[in-house]
Amino acid sequence: MPDFKRYIRQxxxxxxxxxxxxxxxxxKVLIVGMGGLGCPALQYLAGAGIGSIGIMDADEVSLSNLHRQVLFDEFDIGQLKVSVAARKITKLNSGIQLIEFxxxxNKENAFAIIEQFDCVVDATDNFSAKYLINDTCVLLKKAWVYGAVSGYEGQVAVMNNIHIPDPVHxxxxxxxQPLRNEFASCEETGVIGVLPGIIGTMQAAEVIKWITGLGKLQNGLLLNYHFLSGSWYEIALTPNPETPVIDESFFNKMNYNMECANEEEEMEDIDITEIDVRQLLKIQEEPGHFILDVRELHEYPSLDFVHARIPMSxxxxxxxxxxxxxxxxxxxxxxxxxxAAQYIKLHKGVETFSVKGGLTAYFNAVDHE
Amino acid sequence: MGIKVLFFGSVTDITIVSELSREDCADTDTLEKELLKQFPALANKKYFLALNQQVIHENCPLKQGDIVALMPPFSGG
Structure with missing residues (x-):
């Protein structure tokens, strides 16, 4: 029996x-990703007394993580996220087991790792990982709790809830799987720290309900939270009869790293030149140059030089x-x-150049001059 | 009353607005065609449709007061 005093309030x-x-x-719960979603999920699951928690992330803590990954602090910068997280969470609850990955x-290790756990928290920030988690969990008959953010919105859903027949995944x-460049990442579009905090905490809540059987058992309910309006929008999910059957041969065929449509495969072969900021500054001085900003219209800051703007979308x-x-x-x-450079070169037949490091590099360089 | 259309996530990069209404529309296929005319970039966008907060996998008739949502995949974390 677990420590009665510690858990008395629940x-x-x-x-x-x-x-x-x-x-x-x-x-036994596996959390894939120790970022904005994974940190709060880990803190609350450890607090609640999940007996065994696997934490997986290859990255190190960086300064730009700290506004949303508040488990970490300034002294942790440069250290492996899983090591720091394990050290801190052991102080929070020494009665649980933490397994560091x-x-x-990846496709090679997914089966052996996920097999050891009852369910998976998807705290990743990319489609490759989400599809890999989904397919592995479907094959191994494990539930997983999806979480993701996009701009000011975040969402959460229990996928492949094996407690019910014909679960949605x-x-x-x-x-x-969407193409690698079809959607901008958080790194590119920004994220307000509290948003993944809310969604990661919701994921922990769904895990606790799923394990204890408390509350209502839904066959997939997608909850979409909008930070600016402070509102939730629910969408009931149902299985799509046209979804391909996920079996071993489906899994083996799949390339999760870049499962691409033909177009992207074609694009991989398009050679474009990357230029650095120094070269860009030189080009600005030449007459007749054409600089194109492909950020979405809501993205800031605006450019302080002559340019055209066509959003990626x-x-x-x-x-x-x-x-x-x-x-x-x-x-x-x-x-x-x-x-964008590959796409324009392929379809327009003009030479294209991509500015390495983008505006981040540009503003850094300009600031330093 | 009309039909209300809600846009989520990166779909609003294209539509700019997060919702609009239509006077009248026979079914979801027709609605999608009209939306594509208004926002051609939706053609290259992945999203699913929900009718009155329930995901749909095929064409569905629409009536006054219905709410249709366009939900793209999210991946940030």
Whole structure:
């Protein structure tokens, strides 16, 4: 029996009791990702007394993590996230077991690792990992709790809830993994710290309900939170009969790193030139140059030099707005601009250049001058 | 009363607004076609449709007061 005094405040709740506490103590939960979602999920799951928690992340703590990953502090910068998290969480609750995985989940290790746990918290920040978690959990018949943020919105849902027949999973919503550059990442679009805090905490809540059997058992309910309006929008999910069957051969065929449509495969071969900020500053002085900003319209700051603007989201339909001449492309971090440069070169046949490091590098350079 | 259309996540990068209304529309396929005319970039966008807060996998008839949501995948964390 777990420590009665420690858990007294949840033990005395109606419907909770020693039985629920014992289920938590016997549970094994894997948290993939120790970032904005994973940190709060870990803190609350450890606090609640989950007996065994796996934590997985290959990254080290950096300064720009601290506004949202408040488990970490300034002294942790440069250290492995899983090591720091394990050290701190052991101080919070020494009665639970923490298993550190200081590397990424991949197709080769996913089965062996996920197999050891009862359920998985998806605290990742990319589609490759989400699809890999989904397919592995479907094959191994494990539930997983999806969480993600986009701009000022975040969402959470229990996927592959094996307690019910015909459970909904992620491929019922989006059968195919989006292309790598189809969606901008948090790194590129920004995120307000408290938002993944809310969503990660919601994920911990869903895990506790799933393990203890408390509350209502839904076959997939997507909760979408909007930070600015402070409101939740619920969408009931149902299985899509057209979703492909996920079996071993499906899994073996899948390339999670870059499962691409033909177009992206074609794009991989397009060589474009990356230029640095110094070269960009030189180009600005030449007459007749064409610089294109592919950030979305809501992204700041605005540029202090002459440029055209076509957001990535409408680039494909806007190619005729581009002149038949070399195009210098810039975005926030220099990730989307590579894709835009490849796309424009392929479909427009002009030379394209991507600014390495994007506006972040540009403003750093300009500030230092 | 009309039909209310809600946009979520990165779909609002294209639509700019987070909701709009339509006077009248026979079904969700027709609504999608009209939205594509208004926002051509939606053609290259992944999203699913929900009708009155329930995901739909096929064309559904619409009536006054219905709410349709366009939900793209989210991946940030």
């Amino acid at each position: 033990l005395i709740l109606p419907g909770f009791g020693a039985d629920a506490q014992r289920k938590l103590a016997e549970a 200081p590397f990424q989940l 992620y491929r019922h919503l989006f059968p195919q 409408v680039l494909k339909e806007s190619l005729d707005q581009l002149p038949q001449q070399p195009v210098y492309i810039i975005c926030h971090q220099g990730i989307r601009s590579v894709y």
